[in-house]
Amino acid sequence: MPEPNIVLVRIDNRLIHGQVATAWAQHSGANLLLVPNDDVAQNPTRQSLMNLAAPKGAQTRYFSIQKTIDIIHKAAPRQLIAIIAETPQDVLKLVEGGVPIKKVNIGNMHMAEGKKQISKAVCVDENDISTFKKLSELGIELEIQRVPTEGKENILELIK
Template identity: 55%
Template structure:
């Protein structure tokens, strides 16, 4: 049996917003938006707010990281999945758990105390850098790209 049909894995600390719920979904032809995030999985208010910006006809799922690991391989072949995580550490947990991710789109990682800006929309701390380096060691391509028609930039060149 083939693995899950993950069209794109995206890191965005905002999780789902217009760029993700409409622009990326439409560009990819995704019909399932899967948010793998422990906090969002248990917050129906946040889920409802995110659902408001998702294109019509696209299903959403809000799973913890562990549930994503447990059920992703049960995805139906017709499900075209856009997988969204909040941090590179979350993506690494999924990969270590067997979720097949070969490339990551880095959309937005806000600046905060202890972080340094490496790109217009991406700021990292040492834990983020370590996670990106481990992803690279696992041959996962991590590319900063806010929107589909923008050219990507490898994050490894910015660390």
């Protein structure tokens, strides 16, 4: 079975979000934005708001994490998929469920109780750090890059 054409996997707690979504869709060539998120999958209001922010010409899909795992391999070769996940934990669930992810772009993880800022737009807690280390151990390339025009940072250097 051919692998799904995943052109981008991004962690952004805002999910599909204005200029950021447009910039990354253009940069990656994605024509399908897939949000694997149990809450959003059941929340038509959030889906509608994200559809407004989605770049023109790109389709959107909002699936639970399990449904994403179950159907990603049925994607057509013409579907150039950008997966936009809310947290590193969600990405790890996808990987453990067999979604063929090779590289993760870390965009925006906002400040919250118990988190520390490690780069301009990325704040992490111990759970995030251990999840990123697990992803790295699974051979997945991790880089922080807010928008395609900015430089990349190695998250493993920043969480030492």
